[in-house]
Amino acid sequence: MKINPGQLAQALEKSLAPVYLVSGDEPLLVQEACDQIRARARGAGFNDRQVYHADQHLNWGAVRDELSAMSLFAEQRRIEIHLPTGKLGDGRDVIEQALVEPAEDILLLLISARLDAAETKRKWYKQLQKAGVHVTVWPIDPDRFGGWLQQRARSRGLTLTQGALNLLAERLEGNLLAASQELDRLELLTPDKTINEDVVEDAVQYSARFNIFEVITDLLAGRAAHAQKVISSLRQEGENPLGLLAMLVRDINMTLALQQAMKNREVPGTFLKKNGVFQPQRARAIEQAARRLNTTQLHQALNLCSDADRAAKGFGDLSPWHHLSDLASLLRQ
Known part of the structure; x- marks a missing residue:
């Protein structure tokens, strides 16, 4: 099943899938989707956590052993695998084998860069679609950034005037992570929860991610x-x-x-x-x-x-x- 981040909370409320794939090029939204899955998994008793990074040094044999091992004391485990290139490479067979009949005591979370079209045609991805959930994360278009920023502020109980919104959007230049951090700071600095242009001018550094x-x-x-x-x-x-x-x-x-x-x-x-x-x-x-x-x-x-x-x-x-x-x-x- 394929869903977007906005549908994830409702999907998690209904049931917990044995495997999740969260993919995309927007780090904040990927991180937040993964955090929702982790919280739901912990609530269901998946407390033990193993993390792997699929770089050139990863021993996929060790991953296979972990996926097939019986857990001690009947503990449920979360196994997270980060795929920075959006490809499984040498681990394809390992994941395909794990998806044939997902273990009941393991929740598998794959965290990936955006998948290309070729990867979505592979056997492992088709298996994942049947066995689990793919959360697809897309960047926020520039013309939607102001709306996202306003919605994000409301979720914190903040009110942005139009002048404040325009100034924040200009200074943050579509950077969601910087925007989230600035709103956190403004929430602490603004007791009455109303933020105008002067507050932004005084409080916010030029936070566009120039690097x-x-x-x-x-x-x-x-x-x-x-x-x-x-x-x-x-x-x-x-x-x-x-x-x-x-x-x-x-x-x-x-x-x-x-x-x-x-x-x-x-x-x-x-x-x-x-x-x-x-x-x-x-x-x-x-x-x-x-x-x-x-x-x-x-x-x-x-x-x-x-x-x-x-x-x-x-x-x-x-x-x-x-x-x-x-x-x-x-x-x-």
């Missing part, structure tokens, strides 16, 4: 205006640019390598996974850059990264952020 991963994606995608905004914010926050530069150089070099692979008729997705690029957003940005930019632009970008690196280490008269700003203009769409 190095975001600016790298923006630069590769050619979103110069937003990249410049992120760069300015990072500079004001006193961020050390060296970590950003290291990852940016890594991804520019990966883009150059992908261009060569594409000339040799390699499939971009296969090449990127083979070279350790599993995160979908990063893979899309690198492939987009490989198709959009030419080799000269990419080498010029590496030169600007080198200039920024030297500036960060005290050489030259310009700030490293100046060179990064030039880089955003160079890679503009």
Whole structure:
């Protein structure tokens, strides 16, 4: 059965399934859906908990043993498996076997990035649809973010004026986790529970999630205006640019390598996974850059990264952020 997060509470009230899959790219909503399942499972006596992360080091044999082991003292267990890539890979057979006849004393919770179309056609997923529940989490569209924010405030007993809502939406830029944290703080700071624009102006930091991963994606995608905004914010926050530069150089070099692979008729997705690029957003940005930019632009970008690196280490008269700003203009769409 497939449901959305809004339907989960009612589904849990009716019955507890032996297996749940919660998938999506919005961490806050994924976390909250998992917390609902965990709370319901604890209430039903599933108190023992084992957690696995499906990275390259995971021993799926140990997972198989745990799924098939008899629990001591008749304890009911929760087994959680995190799938950061949205794929089971080597664990497919283990999960398929577990889903043939789910154990009564085990609740299996799979926590995954968004599944691609190919994964939903596999045997394990079809088995899961029959045996359990798939909670699909989708990002909140930008035009729905204000409504989500207002609803979230009401759930805490808060009233947002239109001016406060507009200011929060602008500053939080669709970041649900930051929004939830700010509303928690505003709830503590506002005894009368009514929040206007002045309260937000005084109390809320500029909380948009400007980070190095975001600016790298923006630069590769050619979103110069937003990249410049992120760069300015990072500079004001006193961020050390060296970590950003290291990852940016890594991804520019990966883009150059992908261009060569594409000339040799390699499939971009296969090449990127083979070279350790599993995160979908990063893979899309690198492939987009490989198709959009030419080799000269990419080498010029590496030169600007080198200039920024030297500036960060005290050489030259310009700030490293100046060179990064030039880089955003160079890679503009």
